[in-house]
Amino acid sequence: MELVKKIFAVREFTIFLVLIVLMLFLGITAKGFLSVANIFTIILNVSFIGVMACGMTMVIITGGIDLSVGSILGLSGVVMGLLMHDFGVHPLASVLSGFLVGVLCGLVNGFLITKIKIPPFISTLGMLSIARGLAYVLSGGWPISPFPQSFTIQGQGMVGPIPVPVLYFAGVAIIAYIFLRYTIVGRRIYATGGNLEAAKLVGIKTDRILMLVYIINGLLAAFAGFLMTAWLGVAQANAGQGYELDVIAATVIGGTSLQGGEGTILGTVIGAIIMGVLRNGLILLGVSSFWQQVAIGSVIIIAVAFDQLRGGKES
Amino acid sequence: MELVKKIFAVREFTIFLVLIVLMLFLGITAKGFLSVANIFTIILNVSFIGVMACGMTMVIITGGIDLSVGSILGLSGVVMGLLMHDFGVHPLASVLSGFLVGVLCGLVNGFLITKIKIPPFISTLGMLSIARGLAYVLSGGWPISPFPQSFTIQGQGMVGPIPVPVLYFAGVAIIAYIFLRYTIVGRRIYATGGNLEAAKLVGIKTDRILMLVYIINGLLAAFAGFLMTAWLGVAQANAGQGYELDVIAATVIGGTSLQGGEGTILGTVIGAIIMGVLRNGLILLGVSSFWQQVAIGSVIIIAVAFDQLRGGKES
Amino acid sequence: MKPLLRVIEVTKEFPGVKALSNVSIDFYPGEVHAIVGENGAGKSTLMKIIAGVYKPTSGKIIFDDKECEWKHPSEAIKEGIVTIFQELSVMENLSVAENLFLGSEPKMGSFVKFGKLYTSAKEFLKEFDLRINPNEKLGKFTLGIQQMVEIARATYKESRVIIMDEPTSSLPQKDVAKLFEVIKHLKEKGVTIIFISHRLEEIFEIADKVSILRDGELIETREISNVTIDEVVEMMVGRKIENFYIKKTHKIGNVVLKVEQLSGDVFEDVSFEVREGEILGFSGLIGAGRTEIMETIIGLRKKKSGQIYIDNEETEIKNPLDAMKLGIGMVPEDRKRKGLILIHSVKDNITLPSLDKLKKFVFVNEKSERELTKWAIDTFNIKTPSMNRKVKFLSGGNQQKVVVAKWVALKPKILILDEPTRGIDVGAKTEIYELISDLANQGMAIIMISSDLPEILQISDRIAVMAYGHLTGILSSKEANQEKIMKLATQKEKIYV
Amino acid sequence: QTFLLSPKSLNNPYWFAAENGMKDAATALGVQAIFDAPIEADAAEQAQKIQTYIIRGVNGIGISPNDPEAIKFIIKTALDRKIPVITFDSDSPGSGRYVYLGTNNYNAGYSAGELMSSLIDQYKPEKETLNFAILTGGLAAVNLNERIAGFKDAMENYSMKTGKKIVYVADPFPCNDDTAVAIQVLTDVTRRYPNLDGWFASGGWPLFAPVNTVVNALGGMEKAQSLLTVGFDTLPPELELIKANAWKGLVGQRPYDMGYLSVVVLYNMYKIGVDKTLQLLPQVTLEDGSVDYIIDTGVDVVTKDNVDEFFEFANKVYTKK
Ligand SMILES: Nc1ncnc2c1ncn2[C@@H]1O[C@H](COP(=O)(O)OP(=O)(O)OP(=O)(O)O)[C@@H](O)[C@H]1O
Ligand SMILES: [Mg+2]
Numbered sequence A, B: 001m002e003l004v005k006k007i008f009a010v011r012e013f014t015i016f017l018v019l020i021v022l023m024l025f026l027g028i029t030a031k032g033f034l035s036v037a038n039i040f041t042i043i044l045n046v047s048f049i050g051v052m053a054c055g056m057t058m059v060i061i062t063g064g065i066d067l068s069v070g071s072i073l074g075l076s077g078v079v080m081g082l083l084m085h086d087f088g089v090h091p092l093a094s095v096l097s098g099f100l101v102g103v104l105c106g107l108v109n110g111f112l113i114t115k116i117k118i119p120p121f122i123s124t125l126g127m128l129s130i131a132r133g134l135a136y137v138l139s140g141g142w143p144i145s146p147f148p149q150s151f152t153i154q155g156q157g158m159v160g161p162i163p164v165p166v167l168y169f170a171g172v173a174i175i176a177y178i179f180l181r182y183t184i185v186g187r188r189i190y191a192t193g194g195n196l197e198a199a200k201l202v203g204i205k206t207d208r209i210l211m212l213v214y215i216i217n218g219l220l221a222a223f224a225g226f227l228m229t230a231w232l233g234v235a236q237a238n239a240g241q242g243y244e245l246d247v248i249a250a251t252v253i254g255g256t257s258l259q260g261g262e263g264t265i266l267g268t269v270i271g272a273i274i275m276g277v278l279r280n281g282l283i284l285l286g287v288s289s290f291w292q293q294v295a296i297g298s299v300i301i302i303a304v305a306f307d308q309l310r311g312g313k314e315s
Numbered sequence C: 001m002k003p004l005l006r007v008i009e010v011t012k013e014f015p016g017v018k019a020l021s022n023v024s025i026d027f028y029p030g031e032v033h034a035i036v037g038e039n040g041a042g043k044s045t046l047m048k049i050i051a052g053v054y055k056p057t058s059g060k061i062i063f064d065d066k067e068c069e070w071k072h073p074s075e076a077i078k079e080g081i082v083t084i085f086q087e088l089s090v091m092e093n094l095s096v097a098e099n100l101f102l103g104s105e106p107k108m109g110s111f112v113k114f115g116k117l118y119t120s121a122k123e124f125l126k127e128f129d130l131r132i133n134p135n136e137k138l139g140k141f142t143l144g145i146q147q148m149v150e151i152a153r154a155t156y157k158e159s160r161v162i163i164m165d166e167p168t169s170s171l172p173q174k175d176v177a178k179l180f181e182v183i184k185h186l187k188e189k190g191v192t193i194i195f196i197s198h199r200l201e202e203i204f205e206i207a208d209k210v211s212i213l214r215d216g217e218l219i220e221t222r223e224i225s226n227v228t229i230d231e232v233v234e235m236m237v238g239r240k241i242e243n244f245y246i247k248k249t250h251k252i253g254n255v256v257l258k259v260e261q262l263s264g265d266v267f268e269d270v271s272f273e274v275r276e277g278e279i280l281g282f283s284g285l286i287g288a289g290r291t292e293i294m295e296t297i298i299g300l301r302k303k304k305s306g307q308i309y310i311d312n313e314e315t316e317i318k319n320p321l322d323a324m325k326l327g328i329g330m331v332p333e334d335r336k337r338k339g340l341i342l343i344h345s346v347k348d349n350i351t352l353p354s355l356d357k358l359k360k361f362v363f364v365n366e367k368s369e370r371e372l373t374k375w376a377i378d379t380f381n382i383k384t385p386s387m388n389r390k391v392k393f394l395s396g397g398n399q400q401k402v403v404v405a406k407w408v409a410l411k412p413k414i415l416i417l418d419e420p421t422r423g424i425d426v427g428a429k430t431e432i433y434e435l436i437s438d439l440a441n442q443g444m445a446i447i448m449i450s451s452d453l454p455e456i457l458q459i460s461d462r463i464a465v466m467a468y469g470h471l472t473g474i475l476s477s478k479e480a481n482q483e484k485i486m487k488l489a490t491q492k493e494k495i496y497v
Numbered sequence D: 001q002t003f004l005l006s007p008k009s010l011n012n013p014y015w016f017a018a019e020n021g022m023k024d025a026a027t028a029l030g031v032q033a034i035f036d037a038p039i040e041a042d043a044a045e046q047a048q049k050i051q052t053y054i055i056r057g058v059n060g061i062g063i064s065p066n067d068p069e070a071i072k073f074i075i076k077t078a079l080d081r082k083i084p085v086i087t088f089d090s091d092s093p094g095s096g097r098y099v100y101l102g103t104n105n106y107n108a109g110y111s112a113g114e115l116m117s118s119l120i121d122q123y124k125p126e127k128e129t130l131n132f133a134i135l136t137g138g139l140a141a142v143n144l145n146e147r148i149a150g151f152k153d154a155m156e157n158y159s160m161k162t163g164k165k166i167v168y169v170a171d172p173f174p175c176n177d178d179t180a181v182a183i184q185v186l187t188d189v190t191r192r193y194p195n196l197d198g199w200f201a202s203g204g205w206p207l208f209a210p211v212n213t214v215v216n217a218l219g220g221m222e223k224a225q226s227l228l229t230v231g232f233d234t235l236p237p238e239l240e241l242i243k244a245n246a247w248k249g250l251v252g253q254r255p256y257d258m259g260y261l262s263v264v265v266l267y268n269m270y271k272i273g274v275d276k277t278l279q280l281l282p283q284v285t286l287e288d289g290s291v292d293y294i295i296d297t298g299v300d301v302v303t304k305d306n307v308d309e310f311f312e313f314a315n316k317v318y319t320k321k
């Protein structure tokens, strides 16, 4: 009884329940939904969004937001692609350079937010535009390919039945989980988002925390760019366009509050998977693409409403 | 001296200064920028975003956000178009029905936010998806035209050198300005955004205020849908796609704080015009399309940084 | 006479807590009815039920012979029940004038009459002796002023019942006196006042009746004239409290903190020093600048000029982290804004400053974390169902204990306490005094700001008095008394504009 | 039997004709056919959608890839599962798909360039230098970039032949596949470059708006008629523009045919096997000597001289059924 109560009390529980109900429903109604291959396809499909959502969770916990993730994904993919393809740089070095681009973008975001005090929404909106523009400038709008196999295998390879990007996603999620949940810095991230002034007063260098969080987020967006480029086998300037809303949605569905101070990686991962399950399940159900949009919107609302109703009881 | 000081103290002053500097710069460097026709074209081009930004300002002042405006624009345009074109309904009745659609969407947003307590970001994200999906379902993705002239004149007509939508935009802005600045309800919108809990405790019916604000926003999005459909002469399901970020950007550039409690219509209008001036000016300057995005992002950041530097001194 | 407001067998349950059980009280017109009880006894909860914020789990509220089921606070206000809540309900983004008239603005049709709004605001502020510009945003002012504005707002409204939940918690005597005048005036008009305070002297000065709550139950309602302070305390705590805090003398050592000619935005030329094992009290009127001095010392505000010496070494403190590294900790006055992370648990709040001490490699040592929290909950008698409870669900006084606890747990070399006993009940106050005294005995240097004169007199070794941004004198505990302090506190004219 | 056709997006009416062709063929053959894609063009999302259909189980797939490379992995997945894959409208060379059905985008762009050349000869024979602006959907859309490249090459050839100078006033202007933005860009750019001689639109976005909207954007009827304008696709509203003499030429691919033929080919592959089907199809020998199967569906070039021929057909195929 105690255990049951405890499980119910875990913040992620309701949203997990939503996922289970959804999966059961689809498992019964949609042909092929519960096959191993399909489950991994779903996770593969959300792995890009999922990786970014891990970073976004931290950003949102600090009370911020990062709209530039989709653009950073595109830009870093283009940089990796160009280095490998046009300049013959070694894949590993190219990927690392791509990561560096992500880190730099995050650094600029962090700098604008902490030093110039531009609200996160605006600084990252500016970065959205700038990074996307640079991706176009660098690539001239043309797709970049092909790449060496040692690179594409990172996106297209399989380990047993598991696509490689799924493994990367799992790795990122686990590290992020431990980082946020168990380390001192993780705690300080929560404190900074919970009450910036109070955090400052206990000697937390909130500026550094914010910097760090935007840098991690930029890095993870670049990481998603790496995964997506390797998976698709082509780098495109418009990759990841509009993903920011999906990433934020996954995060918020997972229980992270846009007010800051609250949220977990576990919830975010579940949120991302819900989005993937929905997209996949509706296709398997044979729902028309136009109605799919209506259905996705409705389910997102219902999922969070359900979570809210439980949360409401608590207070 | 006193007067000068007072002017400098007005919150919108710096952002206005940014606009002036930008216009002077473009006036000197970009051929044809300062012609009457061009100026009105700019305002015409931002009138759709501008009308929506007036509603968005109120929403953001209450500490909320509305991501569904672009979709509401699209849906209400499609509804107006279908009624006029396929069902031969009188233009006026069609337009009013379109407005009703906007009001309904706003109502649903407000209901989800106040009664089910779903965070605005999620409820309106859901609505973004739902309204857009419905627009596609209703229109089948097909552009709807032609319309009677009595309808299109509302978007394409001119009063002297002034395009009719500019007049509508001015009308909406003035009413919104007076409403927010001078009426009791307007002040309560600020109070609600300043401290929701406290506002409730002093007897303000915050739920009603929030409802009202989302309804107004839905209505204004539908109004923008009307203007855009009349101007283009065609209703399309994908009209207004992605406009939400532009609308929010205009609002925030104009000094409205996403934390809630602060912001003015005057600032928002200036913010919207800055966005329009930028787009138009960069084309006139002959900046390459690839670099334009980079430039727009940078100027947005610089404009707000400039505002911030002044604001920083004050506090 | 018939009671105006009747609370009948009201019970209120929160998950894990029964805040009120079967409470019945009658309130008559024109009486000042005090409610007392320990922190977490259920006072605020009862008030919120009367004001329509919470619905009772069972029981009813009868007002003017009608049973009321408020769905929204506005309904209670419409009936004439106005409340000053313990957690201030002011809008920092609106001007002082708008705050004063919030909900009852002078209007013409649906428009606000701004001219009238500001002129009446000015008169009103004068009446309350608040020398502030009504056009300024209220957020710019300190807690004391915000509290005065909130009081002013409540008394302005046409009302039949005014509930005051700890209105005096951060007010110094002068303003309390002002408030009492207003209360007397209201009483003459037949308004019922429900008054909550942890300063029992105030109760005996102003109240006609007192109701005592303990653990959510009503112990008794008594005429104030036939009850004594000791009896009230006994009923509150459920046992006799023998040993009220008795001042101990500490061994006073070297100077640890020395401030010389420090100037900031609202204070000028302030010099003082504190020694190991010493408790330096700071007294003064609202807005005297005490908070700002301390915030300047710990690097939260920029200083204009002056020097700060720690252990006789001149130091530059640029931010609170520098201060912490030098061994200075500060319990802030405004717990909601600066002291607590309301949406985090009791545990996370208490251990936050001490995380560096609790680490195992880069990880938090959760075991020592729990031990520390347990120590704090026991020491400060924090009433919470579990250490994982979010702070926002605690009663005001218990929240205050959490703020004090989190800093004491860190054991800094110099501890600055800004109104640390704000809203804390008598019993717990005594314990906190003991604790502070013990800390001093262990060699900690303590600066304590308080607007509560008896408290300051009781605990301090020396008392610094501020008036309008100037340090007007430092008295030793032997020579200090209320008159002398008041005199120093009103000495200078204001220096701020 | 179920076949999937995946266009680039669903929000462009161009695809209705393909869908109608697909439906007509499916009805004629008595099979199921699904027409699905991301609503907005996005290479990754398209790949993900098709992948899901592969799991759901289909008997043949026709793809119009948003990106020729990005789709290869998915095509391989399908082929591994013995699901035949063909491409239509846009190709993915080297992906292993069996057949490509459609006009090469580059070639279609080239045709547009030739049309523009003939317009120059017809309307502005004496002009030595001609200034053009290009409108495009998104700067990274491969098919559009190919059309633009084909257009530019054709113009270059023309320039070499005649010695005339062809100038592009700027890089292509993107409109995000948004009609309203397209009209705004048309307005701004036409005003900015008063000596502009013409427009090439690599898609139909501004041309879905009614005649007078487009005319206004081009600076009035007189100005519009003085501009050499070539656009893509032959949807009814676009034909209206030609009829009204507000726009000069259109190059249309034949999506109806592509949709129809795709189903027929896939059906045959399912019924009689891939190899036998391929034997029925015309072979093309590529430059490197290898054999490929490419069915050229050709283009329609529409000007005011032949616009009437197209009307009825366009109205039939470009309707949502
Ligand atoms: N919203 C809430 N949710 C859960 N528990 C609550 C809530 N509000 C109050 N409580 C609990 O109810 C009990 C009574 O709290 P209340 O605020 O009424 O105390 P109080 O007598 O006003 O104390 P104080 O003197 O500290 O202000 C406390 O144990 C508190 O933790
Ligand atoms: Mg209380």
Ligand SMILES: [Mg+2]
Binding pocket: C142, C290, C291, C292, C333, C418
């Ligand atoms: Mg103070």
